[in-house]
Amino acid sequence: MMAIVNRTPDSFYDQGATYAEDVAFERVAQVVDEGAEIVDIGGVKAGYGPAVSAEEEIGRVASFVARVRAAYPDLVISVDTWRSEVARAVCAEGADVLNDAWGGHDPALLEVAAEFRAGVVCTHTGGLKPRTDPHRIEYDDVMASVLEATLGLAERALAAGVARESIVIDPAHDFAKNTFHSLEVTRRLGEMVATGWPVLVSLSNKDFVGETLDLPAKQRLTGTLAATSVCALAGARIYRVHEVRETRQTVDMVSTIAGRRLPQRAIRGLA
Known part of the structure; x- marks a missing residue:
């Protein structure tokens, strides 16, 4: 489980609920208690909004990464950024993973990952610039x-010196995609899994769920967990989520049905 911790005042889901540093730190404690192995800290809203400079982004996340690292030495810390200068600042403070949500927009980010022996998430964004919503995009x-984009980025990461075991691919639901695209990617996720690269999915309360069910962001948990079940059955490895406990139970149940995990307790018909 990769738990989302937003250091932004305008995130689409929580509307800045964890923008304040102490509140964000409480969120880290909560998700760790709920079973998250990774926290993904972001300092810039993914979509449209006021411009945020690299300096401002560093101010929002770098010292916070240092605080989380000091408190949780064994926790995997990811930072959601597309900028190499931000990547360098957070890796210097102890970040383990760079979640490049805008798919190689800054090629130097891979060099930073290699230098600091950090992991990297390779995402598909259809060539869109950061913080750009899709408009009548077609494929x-x-x-x-x-596959072309994420596998290409993975190979570039390897060539830059990132360790193979530190590279993850992500179809990036909603990014450069309309709802039909995201639904198709979900149905066909097994094609990504079949490449052998670990697959991350970020489904949590996304617009494709909301449009499918005609629900606002705060009412999309059930739809998110349904999409999560499909991806879990296909073999996704990492889940970037707002609701850790519910997603953990969903993935564990699917994994057990699929024969990849034993029940925690199985006495029915035996006692």
Whole structure:
């Protein structure tokens, strides 16, 4: 489980609920208690909003990474950024993973990952610039585009010196995709898993869930968990989420049905 911790005043889901540092730190404690192995700290809203300079982003996340690292030495800390200068600042403070949510927009980010022996998440964003929403975007085959982009980024990361075991691919639901694209990517996630690269999915309360069910962000948990079940059955490895406990139970149940995990307790018919 990769738990989302937003150091932003305008995030789409929590509307800045964890912007204040102490509140964000309480959120870290909460998600660790709920079973998150990774926290993903972000300092810039993914979509449209006021401009945030690299300096401001560093101010929001770098010292916070240092605080989390000091308190949780064994926790995997990820930072959601597309900027190499931010990547360098947070790696210097102890970040383990760079979640490059805008798919190689800054090529130097991979060099930073290699220098600090950090992991990297390679995402598909259809060539859009950071913080750009899709408009009438089309694909001949959306999964073919996802595979071309993410596998290409993974190979670039390898060439830059990032360790193979530290590279993850992400189809990036909603990014450069309409709802039909995200639904198709979900149905066909097994094609990504079949590449052998670990697959991360970020489904939590996304617009494709909301549009499918005609629900606002705060009412999308059930739909999110349904999409999570499909991805878990396909073999996704990492889940970037707001609701850790509920997602953990969903993934554990699917993994047990699939024969990848034993029940925690199985006495029915035996006692």
